[in-house]
Amino acid sequence: MAFNELKGKTVAITGGGGAIGTALAHGLAEHGLTVAILDVSLESAQALSNALSERHGIESHAIGCNVLDRASTENARDTLVQKCGGIDFLINGAGGNSPKASTDIEQVAKDTPDLAGSFFEIPESHFRDTLDLNLMGTVLPTQILGELILKRDQGAILNISSMNAYRPLTKIPAYSAGKCAVSNFTQWLAVHLAQTNVRVNAIAPGFFLTEQLKFLAFDEAGELTDRYKRVLSITPMHRFGEPAELVGPTLFLLSSLSGFVTGITLPVDGGFNASSGV
DSSP states (O other): OOTGTTOOOOEETTTTTSSHHHHHHHHHHHTOOOOEEESSSSHHHHHHOOOOOOOOOOEEEEEEEETTOOOHHEEEEEEEHHHHHSSSSEEEEEOOOGGSSSSSSSSSSSOSSSOOSSGGOOOOHHHHHHHHTTTTHHHHHHHOOOOOOOHHHHHEEEEEEOOOTSSOTOOOOOHHHHHHHHHHHHHHHHHTTTTTTTEEEEEEEEOEEEEEEEHHBTTTTTTTTTHHHHHHTSOOOOOOOOOOGHHHHHHHSSSSSGOOOSOOOOETTTGGGOOOOO
16 A cells, blocks of 8 residues: 555545545545544535445544534534544645626626626625635634644645636636635645644645536536536646546645645646646
8 A cells, every 4th residue: 555654544524525525535545544524514424434434444433514613613623532532634625616606707898887797796795605615614624623733743734725726717706716815825824834743735626527517517418518618628638637536646745755845735637727728
């Protein structure tokens, strides 16, 4: 097994019931880690936890946790201490976009009298909700759960950023701003903790073939929409990623193979960020 040093260590994954969290959980369980699934839906967390134990024969725990609520996250911390004695790694997987914080149009036409569907019509509350989910949904669990890693005097924190942090996509300003802030926070915290044995990094997924992307990228006839045809045209590998392809970078950034790596955001994007499209 390539990452034997990780066997028996404990990782907590917030938003663990989501597509990325699920893929990472299976990948880490395959390498013998104890996996704690933290999710706002305890039912989803429990279903995944059961699957991890049955498929991989590892210890797994399901914990209900709202990463935007301090009391809920503190309860999750206490449960982790009770059941696992603490954690070695934290993966901040909670996040996402909301259609209510998105625009319907990509660009405002010159001299348009109608701003419907534009940035100017996004309600402040919806913009703030999406921003909070992505930024504070990373900051708060890091504050509360990260102390458990510091107490073990070694370990790593891994944040989930996005290609939107490098190249903001049209239509999703709040999500793009939130993920950009996550990348910046990753660098800040890495410096803050650099004298400890706790490293802080992030991965920035490109376009991955999750159920959500399938819903957005394909029309009712199963054909790619024009928007996602453009995505593939400027992705040098000309394909979407599979969630399991995030496991390797995650294992690397959690393991001692990256022992002198901290404060980076690693693109996992098929070359999307490297390409000008020309």
